[in-house]
Amino acid sequence: MKFLDQVKIYVKAGNGGDGSPSFRREKFIEHGGPDGGDGGNGGSVIFKSVKNLNTLIDYRYQQHHKAERGENGMGQKRTGKSGENLILKVPLGTQVFEEDNKTLIYDFTKPGEKFVAASGGKGGLGNTRFKSSTNRAPRKFTKGTNGEEFTIWLQLKTIADIGIIGLPNAGKSSLLAAVTNANPKIANYQFTTLNPNLGVTSYDNKEITLADIPGLIEGAHEGIGLGIQFLKHIERCKTLLHLIDISNQDLESAYNQVRNELKNYSTELLKKKEIIVLNKVDLIEEKLVKELIEKFSKKIDGEILTLSTLKKQSVLKIKAKLISYAT
Known part of the structure; x- marks a missing residue:
């Protein structure tokens, strides 16, 4: 499934049905009179958040969404059937914006949340409603009101x-595959990951969700590379796992480059809890690994873990640490 995290759509609620101007006319019944029923209400357009979605791709191919119109009222005081509500499913983390794509209307953060994006029109009144002691045969009735219609933006933050x-x-997709049930695309070249991948891992009867965010190169916050498209997905994460390829050996430079991109995008990202993991330790000698860690630890403030996703070393230790930080 392709990943899409922003889309513009049009929603239209159903119009209300018209009231009926019917008069009772039956054989062998002397006295007739108004018997027009009310029109049915129009259906509303409602968004609902669900857990098993992680993309807005369905809205790329269908951008116009309309709920049912209410039926017109009928004789014998019968009310028209109301239109069915249109339920549109969106992933957790979806934000609804007005047409300017800046004004936030609603933010889905929990499964099962519902938001009425466009309310259906009210059904019109039949002529029975206007019968009175001074007006025994009213011909007055009202039409249903129009349902709301809007052009809105949907944005997804994982x-x-x-x-x-x-x-x-750096091995982010490999790490995700090693500690979760995810199956991301993995290869030995830059930008293997073109979209955020999600995976779930469990340890000691506790469960957490991990997101593999595409690589951040220098200038990502300005739109260089892929980073600017996905920096916003980091905002939702409780904790950041900063993965560094130890075979590059210039650990401080690699660490600061990513941290600078986070800072330039939003200083709030630097306030998140951080786990530092040095990956691919199997590619260099154990003695050099210890030297690099010792030197690097003097430059930063935080615990440093090591990992070889290729040999599955320390995977359980990493999972336990992730659980402790996320719960």
Whole structure:
């Protein structure tokens, strides 16, 4: 399934049905009179958040969404049938914006939340409603009102407990595959990950969600590379797992490059809890690994873990640490 995190759509609620101007006319019944029923209400357009979606791609191919119109009232005081509501499913983390794509209307953060994007029109009144002691045969009735219609934007910000960040080819997708049930595309070249991937892992009867965020290169916050498209997905994550390829050996430079991009996008990202993991330790000698960690630990403030996703070393330790940070 392709990933899409922003789309513009048109929603139209159903119009209300018209009231009926009917008069009772039956054989062998002397006295007739008004018997027009009310029109049915129009259906509303309602968004509902669900857990099993992680893209807005369905709205790329269908951008116009209309709810049912209410039926007109009928004789014998019969009310027209109301139109069915149109339920549109969206992923957790979806935000609804007005047409300017700046004014936030609603933010879905929990499964099962509902938001009425466009309310259906009210049904019109039949002529029975206007009968009185002074007006025994009213011909007056009202038409149904129009349903609301809007052009809106949907934006998706991935919701995950842990966001995996790092430079391209640091091994983020491999880490996600090693500790969760996800099956991301993995290859030995930059920008393997073109979209955020989600995975779920469990340890000691606790469960968390991880998001593999595409690599952040220098200038990502200005739109260079892929980063600007996905930096917003990090905002939802409770904790950041900063993955660094130890075979590059210039650990401080790799670390600061990603941190600077986070800072330039939003200083709030730097306030999140951070786990630092040095990956691909199997590619260099153990003695050099210890030297690099010792040197790097003097430059930063935080615990440093090591990992080899290729040999599955320390995977359980990483999972336990992730659980402790996210719960």
